[in-house]
Amino acid sequence: MKDLSLHILDIVQNSLAAGATEISVSICEELQANKFVIEVKDNGRGMSPEVLQRVTDPYYTTRSTRKVGLGIPLLKQNAEVAGGSLNLSSQPGEGTKLAATFGHNHIDRPPLGDMAGVVVLLAGANPEARFIYIHQVENKQYVFDTREIAEVLEGLPLSDASVARLLKELINENLCSINAGNF
Amino acid sequence: MTKIKSLDDLRKMKSELQSKIALREKSENPENLVRVKVAMATCGIAAGAKNIMEFLIEELDKRSIDAIVSQTGCLGYCFAEPTVEVTLPGKEPIVFGYVDSRKANDIIEKYIKNGELLDGIIPVNYEKID
Numbered sequence: 001m002k003d004l005s006l007h008i009l010d011i012v013q014n015s016l017a018a019g020a021t022e023i024s025v026s027i028c029e030e031l032q033a034n035k036f037v038i039e040v041k042d043n044g045r046g047m048s049p050e051v052l053q054r055v056t057d058p059y060y061t062t063r064s065t066r067k068v069g070l071g072i073p074l075l076k077q078n079a080e081v082a083g084g085s086l087n088l089s090s091q092p093g094e095g096t097k098l099a100a101t102f103g104h105n106h107i108d109r110p111p112l113g114d115m116a117g118v119v120v121l122l123a124g125a126n127p128e129a130r131f132i133y134i135h136q137v138e139n140k141q142y143v144f145d146t147r148e149i150a151e152v153l154e155g156l157p158l159s160d161a162s163v164a165r166l167l168k169e170l171i172n173e174n175l176c177s178i179n180a181g182n183f
Numbered sequence: 184m185t186k187i188k189s190l191d192d193l194r195k196m197k198s199e200l201q202s203k204i205a206l207r208e209k210s211e212n213p214e215n216l217v218r219v220k221v222a223m224a225t226c227g228i229a230a231g232a233k234n235i236m237e238f239l240i241e242e243l244d245k246r247s248i249d250a251i252v253s254q255t256g257c258l259g260y261c262f263a264e265p266t267v268e269v270t271l272p273g274k275e276p277i278v279f280g281y282v283d284s285r286k287a288n289d290i291i292e293k294y295i296k297n298g299e300l301l302d303g304i305i306p307v308n309y310e311k312i313d
Binding site (some may be wrong): 002003006009010013015045059063066069071074112117118121124125148149153154156157159160161162163164166167169170173174177 | 186187188189190193194196199200201203204223224225226228229233236237241242243244245251252253254256257259261300
């Protein structure tokens with residue numbers, strides 16, 4: 001993947017496929033500790049310990065249209081190459097949490113990418129799910145919650161192009177104000 | 184133009200958005216809507232499906248074409264990603280492969296607007312179960 005936002009888009013597809021109705025994506029940039037941490041947490045159907053053990057295997061997938069499952073292995077590889085790691089925890093019926101850590105100033109850490117585009121695309125394409133995007137840079141934080149957005153927009157579809165444009169602008173302005181992904 | 188920075192700014196734009204969307208909804212008939220699905224599995228995302236989906240959403244809106252653009256999972260054509268399935272009203276779905284922005288533009292201008300077939304159509308080998 002060209003950037004981290006595409007990894008996040010990919011991982012969230014797993015959450016949606018697992019029937020998640022609430023998905024939170026949290027990015028934490030700890031400059032002092034030199035850490036860039038991505039966490040994706042969902043309330044989907046979760047995985048058994050046997051499946052959890054196998055998901056980082058690129059030749060393992062629950063899908064029937066292909067024989068490989070590359071999303072998590074690719075993210076794990078990128079995290080490890082950038083001096084970090086990938087952790088997964090899951091319980092059947094309780095959901096899954098994935099945490100990928102990268103060295104913040106590591107030369108091999110991919111750039112953040114277009115998080116606003118990814119979040120708005122996900123929200124628009126999956127109106128039945130609640131998305132919470134939290135981005136923290138040191139002590140500054142921005143939270144985008146589709147539930148709050150829905151309350152403000154009072155029924156206007158997030159998939160509408162005009163709405164999507166404004167939401168992207170809203171997210172980008174706030175990410176810029178906390179200097180997200182800019183170091 | 185003032186930038187949107189807060190939920191209050193968004194709230195102020197709501198009435199403008201409402202009138203745009205109301206105008207559009209008056210002209211929409213569900214049976215006449217074009218349905219566009221962009222495959223968004225790992226292979227598709229890595230190949231650029233996100234940008235294609237954004238392009239299609241923007242351009243269909245700009246050209247006032249009544250369409251629903253959604254994402255779907257792996258269609259099994261990983262070798263030809265990004266892939267886009269287009270269903271015109273009353274017709275069978277057609278899957279286009281190797282879709283870049285130029286091809287997406289052709290899909291809109293030639294297939295969606297005029298029903299003209301393009302190169303790079305992938306024969307459908309699946310059946311949807313509703």
